[in-house]
Amino acid sequence: MPVRLMSTAAAALLVVAATTPAMAQEQINIVGSSTVFPFATTVAERFGKSTDFKTPIVESTGSGGGLKLFCAGTGSNTPDIANASRRIKASEVALCAENGVSEIVEAMIGFDGIVMANSMTATQLDLSLRDIFLALARDVPDEDGGTRPNPYETWNQVNPALPEIKIEVLGPPPTSGTRDAFAELAMEGGCKTFDWVKALKKSDKPTYKSLCHTIREDGAYIEAGENDNLIVLKLLANPDAMGIFGYSFLEQNSDVLQGSVVNDVEPEFEEIAVGNYPIARSLYFYIKKAHVGVVPGLKAFLREFTSEDAWGDDGYLADKGLIPLSAEERKIQANRINGLSLLNM
Amino acid sequence: MINLTKQAGFDLARRHRAEQRFQWAGRLAILTSLAFLVFMTGSILIDAAGVVRRTQIAVAVDLKSGLVDPADITSASFGAILKSGLRAQFPEVSTRRQKKKLYNLVSPEGSFEIKRQVRDDPALLGGVQTLWLTASDDLDLYLRGKIDTSLPENRRRISNAEVTWIEELQQAGQIRRVLNWGFLTGGDSREPEIAGILSALIGSLFSLAVCFSLSFPIGIGAAIYLEEFAPKNRISDLIEVNINNLAAVPSIVFGLLGLSIFLGYMGLLRSSPLVGGMVLALMTLPTIIIAARASLRSVPPSFKEAALALGATPVQAVFHHVLPVAMPGMLTGAIIGMAQALGETAPLLMIGMVAFIVDLPQSILEPATALPVQIFLWADSPERAFTEKTAAAIIVLLIFLIAMNLIAILLRRKLEQRF
Numbered sequence A: 001m002p003v004r005l006m007s008t009a010a011a012a013l014l015v016v017a018a019t020t021p022a023m024a025q026e027q028i029n030i031v032g033s034s035t036v037f038p039f040a041t042t043v044a045e046r047f048g049k050s051t052d053f054k055t056p057i058v059e060s061t062g063s064g065g066g067l068k069l070f071c072a073g074t075g076s077n078t079p080d081i082a083n084a085s086r087r088i089k090a091s092e093v094a095l096c097a098e099n100g101v102s103e104i105v106e107a108m109i110g111f112d113g114i115v116m117a118n119s120m121t122a123t124q125l126d127l128s129l130r131d132i133f134l135a136l137a138r139d140v141p142d143e144d145g146g147t148r149p150n151p152y153e154t155w156n157q158v159n160p161a162l163p164e165i166k167i168e169v170l171g172p173p174p175t176s177g178t179r180d181a182f183a184e185l186a187m188e189g190g191c192k193t194f195d196w197v198k199a200l201k202k203s204d205k206p207t208y209k210s211l212c213h214t215i216r217e218d219g220a221y222i223e224a225g226e227n228d229n230l231i232v233l234k235l236l237a238n239p240d241a242m243g244i245f246g247y248s249f250l251e252q253n254s255d256v257l258q259g260s261v262v263n264d265v266e267p268e269f270e271e272i273a274v275g276n277y278p279i280a281r282s283l284y285f286y287i288k289k290a291h292v293g294v295v296p297g298l299k300a301f302l303r304e305f306t307s308e309d310a311w312g313d314d315g316y317l318a319d320k321g322l323i324p325l326s327a328e329e330r331k332i333q334a335n336r337i338n339g340l341s342l343l344n345m
Numbered sequence B: 001m002i003n004l005t006k007q008a009g010f011d012l013a014r015r016h017r018a019e020q021r022f023q024w025a026g027r028l029a030i031l032t033s034l035a036f037l038v039f040m041t042g043s044i045l046i047d048a049a050g051v052v053r054r055t056q057i058a059v060a061v062d063l064k065s066g067l068v069d070p071a072d073i074t075s076a077s078f079g080a081i082l083k084s085g086l087r088a089q090f091p092e093v094s095t096r097r098q099k100k101k102l103y104n105l106v107s108p109e110g111s112f113e114i115k116r117q118v119r120d121d122p123a124l125l126g127g128v129q130t131l132w133l134t135a136s137d138d139l140d141l142y143l144r145g146k147i148d149t150s151l152p153e154n155r156r157r158i159s160n161a162e163v164t165w166i167e168e169l170q171q172a173g174q175i176r177r178v179l180n181w182g183f184l185t186g187g188d189s190r191e192p193e194i195a196g197i198l199s200a201l202i203g204s205l206f207s208l209a210v211c212f213s214l215s216f217p218i219g220i221g222a223a224i225y226l227e228e229f230a231p232k233n234r235i236s237d238l239i240e241v242n243i244n245n246l247a248a249v250p251s252i253v254f255g256l257l258g259l260s261i262f263l264g265y266m267g268l269l270r271s272s273p274l275v276g277g278m279v280l281a282l283m284t285l286p287t288i289i290i291a292a293r294a295s296l297r298s299v300p301p302s303f304k305e306a307a308l309a310l311g312a313t314p315v316q317a318v319f320h321h322v323l324p325v326a327m328p329g330m331l332t333g334a335i336i337g338m339a340q341a342l343g344e345t346a347p348l349l350m351i352g353m354v355a356f357i358v359d360l361p362q363s364i365l366e367p368a369t370a371l372p373v374q375i376f377l378w379a380d381s382p383e384r385a386f387t388e389k390t391a392a393a394i395i396v397l398l399i400f401l402i403a404m405n406l407i408a409i410l411l412r413r414k415l416e417q418r419f
Helices: A002-019 A037-050 A063-070 A090-098 A129-136 A177-191 A195-203 A205-213 A228-237 A247-252 A269-273 A298-305 A327-338 B012-051 B078-089 B096-103 B110-120 B137-143 B160-171 B198-229 B234-246 B251-265 B273-297 B301-309 B314-342 B346-350 B371-379 B386-415
Strands: A029-032 A057-059 A081-084 A104-119 A139-141 A147-149 A169-171 A221-223 A242-246 A257-259 A280-288 B053-062 B128-134 B175-179
Touching: A029 A037, A029 A063, A037 A057, A037 A081, A037 A298, A063 A081, A063 A090, A063 A280, A104 A177, A104 A228, A104 A247, A104 A269, A104 A298, A104 A327, A129 A177, A169 A177, A169 A228, A177 A205, A177 A242, A177 A280, A195 A205, A228 A242, A228 A247, A228 A257, A242 A247, A247 A269, A280 A298, A298 A327, B012 B386, B053 B078, B053 B137, B078 B096, B078 B110, B096 B160, B110 B128, B137 B160, B160 B175, B198 B234, B198 B273, B198 B314, B198 B371, B198 B386, B234 B273, B251 B273, B251 B346, B273 B314, B273 B346, B301 B314, B314 B386, B371 B386
Parallel strands: A029 A057, A029 A081, A169 A221, A169 A242
Antiparallel strands: A081 A280, A104 A242, A104 A257, A104 A280, A139 A147, B053 B128, B053 B175
């Protein structure tokens, strides 16, 4: 009778499940940021193909989620590497230490530019960080040293040099690391061009932060989800809208989209690499030192990631949209990473 | 004499018109939903068409014994061999930038393909060989007219120099398009031209197998006990309410449960289809129990009563007479549950199956991903060629679903008892 057979099979499965010990880990486990994901996966794939080690598993969990898993402890069921599109926080280092992950190696791998782009059929905007802040902040400074709710509805109200187009910006939701980086680099960068706001940073940091980082919620900024391809499609459908996303999506869609000039700098590969383009962040990954030597291939993987073939100026990661570090910085980082020097916060 | 047809309530013409109106409204509803369906599958099919073929490019590579050691083939630098082969074909290319563009005509997979071809056929060694290698995704898009060459050069992904090279290669017959079996037989890749669906397909198959073999017997067992044997009291009412509530719980909650119990407490392997199947089983159990109970309830009580009257024990009555009649309905419920599980990504995120996994899983204990996850990851990739892969993956998922439903229908036909 099939029912009896099936229940036997289920019972057998349960027994297997309950008695399988945590098996020896055969491959490298990587978790973390969806921004670093395309780069980590590219290295993982090449590493798996060119060595005898198994291809590392790369999970896309977001920076915060990844570091949480990473800090959950040591042992075969915890990740070996966590990718992050921001630096690890002191609170996360503390959480790690609490769970016995005291030895962490930090690796800075390159830069990622955040661009504001619109459809090719519209006019290219020439923005300053102050324009971006004034267009997107919830509260903006008024004439007499106070703040008022953001009154601007079109770009030319923000800055008369800009066209008369409704402010409509599609960007990532608050859970995204891109949004954090955008708030910190673009919004705050524009916010502190007001002298009294800059002074506020020293006297009242929480107020300063909430003024500079809070994005308006009256419909001018539209949260478009984590999928950047979706933002690209929406920009094509609506030439008046602007989008905020990573540089690699602009590069792949350069035939239909144009990036806005920010502080007189075009969002181009070379400009981001030398640090001229203002909205660029560093990308990192973190290695659990206790796993080096235990998990097969971890050291070789680090060597592959830090080889010129991978993260160099002409490396395959540059083809995928990673903006490389300078040659000297690469040398310093490679020495630190391969020498497993510990993170000091 | 009273004219009945003219009185209110006997107004035949009006009632007939109402009848017609309703029928047309129904037809319109069906037409609209059909139109949506055709539009959806049509646009997916059009997008997916690009996956059917892949572009190959013939490169003459020098496999002299000085460059490749026949005793140790894998140690040779096939990347360098491929690059020098391309340079030999276009000797006029001199600058670093241009050279890089030239190398990018061939997929990064090219050097591994040479390695595999040499390993499979060592007779290739010892001279110049013309090998067919996979072309890059940009070249493929260009050949299919998806790159607008009227745009300024810095606005497109294929430069004028590349266009001349491609034309030269085409005239020499060094470019061809072949059926892309790799899509069905390969694992995931970051290079769209070689990315395949098989690893995700196997992952889904394994997870569903685990899910079915756990949730079906447990669900049916629970349903039979609750429906036929359990005393009707407060406790059984409470259980019933809870099962109905569980069916409506968002699936990510089951993922969290899996993370803390299966991974945290039981220490099972992260990213494995075993854990994925167990989490999905938790999720589908309520659906299966509810469907199975409804199906048991629809069996006429006379079946059981007659069996009991003839001296069968309650267990015999249920298993010999009620269950066979209820089985087709139970199977339908189970298939609906499975179909739901097939499309889930949220619970899999928590247990590490939303991941980039290249190697094909060999057992339920090896890391794997699932079809909807693969669709999600490809849809999120910047490379434009992944749009087609996404559409093709959706079609594979739909075919999987149709196959599952077909099996359910066939099983039901076979088991169904008419009376």
